[in-house]
Each structure stands twice: as structure tokens, then as C-alpha cells.
Amino acid sequence: MAAPAAVTVDRLSKHFGQVKAVDDLSFAVRPGAVTGFLGPNGAGKTTTLRMLLGLMRPTSGRALIGDQTYTELRHPAQTVGATLEASSFHPGRSGLDHLRMYAPQVGVPDSRCDELLELVGLAEAKKRRVGGYSMGMRQRLALAYAMLGDPSVVILDEPANGLDPQGIVWLRQLLRAFADEGKTVLVSSHVLSEVQSTVDDVVIVAKGRLVHESSLAGLRDLTETTTEIVTPTPDRLRDLAQRREWNLEEAPGALRIHGVDEATIGAAAFADGIELHRLADVGVGLEEVFLRLTGEPTQGVGA
Structure with a gap:
């Protein structure tokens, strides 16, 4: 060879x-x-x-x-x-x-x-x-x-x-x-x-x-993890996010935490006895990064 x-x-x-x-x-x-x-x-x-x-x-x-x-x-x-x-x-x-x-x-x-x-x-x-x-x-x-x-x-x-x-x-x-x-x-x-x-x-x-x-790792760096949470006790989740130093923002009818995945948030909420009604990844995934780079439509990505 x-x-x-x-x-x-x-x-x-x-x-x-x-x-x-x-x-x-x-x-x-x-x-x-x-x-x-x-x-x-x-x-x-x-x-x-x-x-x-x-x-x-x-x-x-x-x-x-x-x-x-x-x-x-x-x-x-x-x-x-x-x-x-x-x-x-x-x-x-x-x-x-x-x-x-x-x-x-x-x-x-x-x-x-x-x-x-x-x-x-x-x-x-x-x-x-x-x-x-x-x-x-x-x-x-x-x-x-x-x-x-x-x-x-x-x-x-x-x-x-x-x-x-x-x-x-x-x-x-x-x-x-x-x-x-x-x-x-x-x-x-x-x-x-x-x-x-x-x-x-x-x-x-x-x-x-x-x-x-x-x-490929460099491409993954362009992705963004954002988790959307719906809970009947948002104040308790805000307190949890503050203690964990999570980047939390308000969203219509929900809270969003950037840079933390669903499993981590779910485990922490369970340990604190916080009831969750929704826990979903709404961030920018690898496929969406690819579509954005190439100028392709991104509607429906992740669906």
C-alpha cells in the first residue's frame, strides 16, 4: 500500500x-x-x-x-x-x-x-x-x-x-x-x-x-442546548436555577434554561420535589446548524 x-x-x-x-x-x-x-x-x-x-x-x-x-x-x-x-x-x-x-x-x-x-x-x-x-x-x-x-x-x-x-x-x-x-x-x-x-x-x-x-466537535460547538420547562411552581424552579447558577429566562407560559440538558434539569427537579408538566429540548441541534449554514429551510427541523 x-x-x-x-x-x-x-x-x-x-x-x-x-x-x-x-x-x-x-x-x-x-x-x-x-x-x-x-x-x-x-x-x-x-x-x-x-x-x-x-x-x-x-x-x-x-x-x-x-x-x-x-x-x-x-x-x-x-x-x-x-x-x-x-x-x-x-x-x-x-x-x-x-x-x-x-x-x-x-x-x-x-x-x-x-x-x-x-x-x-x-x-x-x-x-x-x-x-x-x-x-x-x-x-x-x-x-x-x-x-x-x-x-x-x-x-x-x-x-x-x-x-x-x-x-x-x-x-x-x-x-x-x-x-x-x-x-x-x-x-x-x-x-x-x-x-x-x-x-x-x-x-x-x-x-x-x-x-x-x-x-465534528467544532460543528457541535455551534449547537445550543435550551430546555423549556412548564411547572405549576415556577418560583421553586427559579430558586433551583439560581442555586445551580443556570442561565434561566422567561418564556410565554414557561421557563427556559440555556446550556443545561433535560436529564440534568429533570434529576435536579426530582431531587427538590419540583413537579414538572413539560421538559423539552427546544435548542439548536446539529441538523439545524447544518441547514442554517447551507441556507436550507429549517421549518420542521426536530419535528
């Missing part, structure tokens, strides 16, 4: 006439971590990945694997494994034959194909024609193809599409295993909840531009 290489996007732009699909975008992806490349549909994620993989020429800027563009890599399959399409398979070939066709080009034996089909859960279906595969099975086959050369950089575009809940859990575990091996893992998605249990870092784009880049 080649040494791990970071991914660097440096002032990258791609214009289609007057449309700026990617606009002066810069970010970095570190080895040994799973980075979520996030944004709504049409944000420029796939266009960025296509430029990174040498499938599209930038209008300006650079997209690098290590210190080289993809087209400059001497052994690209041993350096980068990528999936952009889960449907570009010959429907008449079996899953095994599909991998065997590419194995000589990558420089791996046929045994590697069987090994990968076992890894992605397609061992029992490896001799079936791909035309009969479900979307989730094609996603798994695409991932097996990407891993043929045991690359140090893994780039996946919406890899959870078509996977059932069990498949999504499996994918999360696999990506974590890749990162634990020191690989550089970049995963795009338009749904934060789909990747938030997996990623270490996040790069969020909207309308082709960077709107946020940090660790």
Missing part, C-alpha cells in the same frame, strides 16, 4: 458559462480520519470530486492528492480508490467478472477480487449478473472496485445511497476501519445525519463555496 496522502483543494473553481458550480473552494483532508464532504444537492460536491479525480478540468485552482494532481500519479489505483457512480457496470457480467476484468490493470491477482467481495458482503452473489443487483448491492460492488489496489486515499460520492439500515451501519464500520489503518477517507453526502456517526471532520459547501470546515 502506498503511503497515506492528504487531499488538498486549493482555490478551486469550475464555471459552466455564467454558472459557478464550484467557486474559489479550498479545504484539506487529513490522513487517518473520515471527512464528511457535505452540502445540499447542487452544492458542487460531485463537480469538486470529478476535478479531484482528473475527470474534469478546473476553470482555476488545484485539486491535489499529496502534492500531485490525479493525472500526475504514477500508480493511481494504488493511491486513490473512488466511487462516483454505482450504476456504471455491464449488466451481463457477474460481480466477480467485473472485478477480474480490472484486476490485471491494477496489478492484483484474482484472489484479491474474491477477498474484496467477501469484505463488502457480496460473496454469495459474486457469480450473479450485476443487472440483477439491487442499488445497495451495486454500491457494495463499486466500493470493492475502488479498493482493488488497496489505496491510501478513499473518495466516495454518496456511498450510502440504496443501502438499508444494516448496510449503513456496515458502511460506517468499514470507513472507520479504513481511517484506523491510516487511510485518507473523504465521503460526500447531502444528509448530515447519514454521516455524523462516522466522520471526524466536516467540510460543508453551499452554492459551490465553502461555508464551514472543522472537526
